[in-house]
Amino acid sequence: MGQQRRMERDSLGERELPANALYGIHTARAIENFPLAGRPVHPALGRAFGDVKLACALTNRSLGLWAGDPAKVDAIERACRELSEGLLDPQIVVDALQGGAGTSTNMNVNEVLANRSLEILGLEWGDYKRVSPLDDINLHQSTNDTYPTALRLAAIRILHTLEHNIVALQESFQRAEKKFAHVVKVGRTQYQDAVLTTLGREMSAYAEALNRDRWRIYKCEERLRVVNLGGTAIGTGLAAPRQFIFQVVDQLRALTGIGFARAENLIEATQNTDVFVEVSGILKAHAVSLIKISTDLRLLSSGPDAGFGEIRLPARQAGSSIMPGKVNPVIPEAATQAAMLAMGNDTVIGAACAAGSLELNAFLPLIAHCLLENLEILARADDLLCRYCVDGIEADEARCRMHVENSTAAATALVPALSYQRAGDAARMAREQGKTLRTVVIENSLMSAAEFDEAVSPEAVCRLGSPAPATPRETMK
Numbered sequence: 001m002g003q004q005r006r007m008e009r010d011s012l013g014e015r016e017l018p019a020n021a022l023y024g025i026h027t028a029r030a031i032e033n034f035p036l037a038g039r040p041v042h043p044a045l046g047r048a049f050g051d052v053k054l055a056c057a058l059t060n061r062s063l064g065l066w067a068g069d070p071a072k073v074d075a076i077e078r079a080c081r082e083l084s085e086g087l088l089d090p091q092i093v094v095d096a097l098q099g100g101a102g103t104s105t106n107m108n109v110n111e112v113l114a115n116r117s118l119e120i121l122g123l124e125w126g127d128y129k130r131v132s133p134l135d136d137i138n139l140h141q142s143t144n145d146t147y148p149t150a151l152r153l154a155a156i157r158i159l160h161t162l163e164h165n166i167v168a169l170q171e172s173f174q175r176a177e178k179k180f181a182h183v184v185k186v187g188r189t190q191y192q193d194a195v196l197t198t199l200g201r202e203m204s205a206y207a208e209a210l211n212r213d214r215w216r217i218y219k220c221e222e223r224l225r226v227v228n229l230g231g232t233a234i235g236t237g238l239a240a241p242r243q244f245i246f247q248v249v250d251q252l253r254a255l256t257g258i259g260f261a262r263a264e265n266l267i268e269a270t271q272n273t274d275v276f277v278e279v280s281g282i283l284k285a286h287a288v289s290l291i292k293i294s295t296d297l298r299l300l301s302s303g304p305d306a307g308f309g310e311i312r313l314p315a316r317q318a319g320s321s322i323m324p325g326k327v328n329p330v331i332p333e334a335a336t337q338a339a340m341l342a343m344g345n346d347t348v349i350g351a352a353c354a355a356g357s358l359e360l361n362a363f364l365p366l367i368a369h370c371l372l373e374n375l376e377i378l379a380r381a382d383d384l385l386c387r388y389c390v391d392g393i394e395a396d397e398a399r400c401r402m403h404v405e406n407s408t409a410a411a412t413a414l415v416p417a418l419s420y421q422r423a424g425d426a427a428r429m430a431r432e433q434g435k436t437l438r439t440v441v442i443e444n445s446l447m448s449a450a451e452f453d454e455a456v457s458p459e460a461v462c463r464l465g466s467p468a469p470a471t472p473r474e475t476m477k
Helices: 025-033 043-062 070-084 103-120 134-136 143-179 199-226 240-257 266-271 272-302 330-354 364-388 395-405 408-418 420-433 438-442 449-455 458-462
Strands: 005-010 015-017 184-189 192-198
Touching: 005 458, 015 025, 025 103, 025 408, 043 103, 043 143, 043 240, 043 364, 070 134, 103 134, 103 143, 103 199, 143 199, 143 266, 143 364, 184 330, 184 408, 192 199, 192 364, 192 408, 192 458, 272 330, 272 364, 330 364, 364 420, 395 438, 408 420, 408 438, 408 449, 420 438, 420 449, 438 449, 438 458
Parallel strands: none
Antiparallel strands: 005 015, 184 192
């Protein structure tokens, strides 16, 4: 704009602003007042505000507002679209954590849109006679309806990414299920050998858990699409024309392609934030699944020489500055940390939502910060775990076979043919003689080699239930 500096005034006095700042005095005060998180609001929230403000501007235009100044309306709408597209991200600078229920974010948006509109019109920043942050950009609105609406929109958009990444991870495990369907291994309960299963079966369990997560996430949009836009300060629609209240959500729905609906009770929808607790709880459930799966992958790949060593994870980086050749399961570890953070944020969201009082929740910025962080970090964790880990898992079939032949878990597979007692005696003798269970069973003529191999085959260990009991074998020699 050619200015070296500019001065703006509000009810508290004057403030000098940087020459390159599209924002105004309210934003400048917020920058000073809230040096807390050390980073601005989530970019998705700022972009969602662009859509909300555009929906409001389009509604006001349809009602005949600014009819005598079409260039002004065009400039406002263009500025809103630029914000929605992320072109004005660097100008949304208020801290993610702030007092005022999000007023600082709303004013940051209002001032940036006003000054960008002025710039489009060829006017100086801060000369708000033509385009005002409050009288034009915020016309018929309040922080208390635009902020939660923008938050819902931002959350839904990241939800779509999260759902996509969960599906990709689920499908990766489904491919692993087929790939390892033939690999018989020891199943474990309470870290102890239990019964035989297949590596494919283990992978299928992870895929099914993720399938539940996927459908839970999909249903979250239904919870978030009901908005209080048009309710203004406390849900009464104060200072907004009835026609605006009836039309603005329709405009937002048409703009975004998301099925937004106006809340039937705008006062209730402005007061209560329990929907964010519900969605956060579903995200927490997914975080739990990620931790369980990641822990299992670390255990199954442990060693590789002195641990389970039944699978090999892709080697992503050297694991130690002192131990040569060590490679750590860094991707499952990273995914676990992301999930743990999400679980902690869930606790914060619950506390912040519970702290609302009377007609408003003052802690929406904290709710937004934690919710959007959870959505994004879980989406990234799913993507990393899929591409950098699960897609490249390999089975150590020889190691799995060795465990089967030396484990009491294989003895359990022989119970239908030998009885509990005889199978147990065989397992005890194998330990005492330092032989494999297979060798002991064959040497004592309890089963032929073919019979033993059939009993521990993929088909046998995956069979639902047991076949009819075989003729009891003779006791061991």
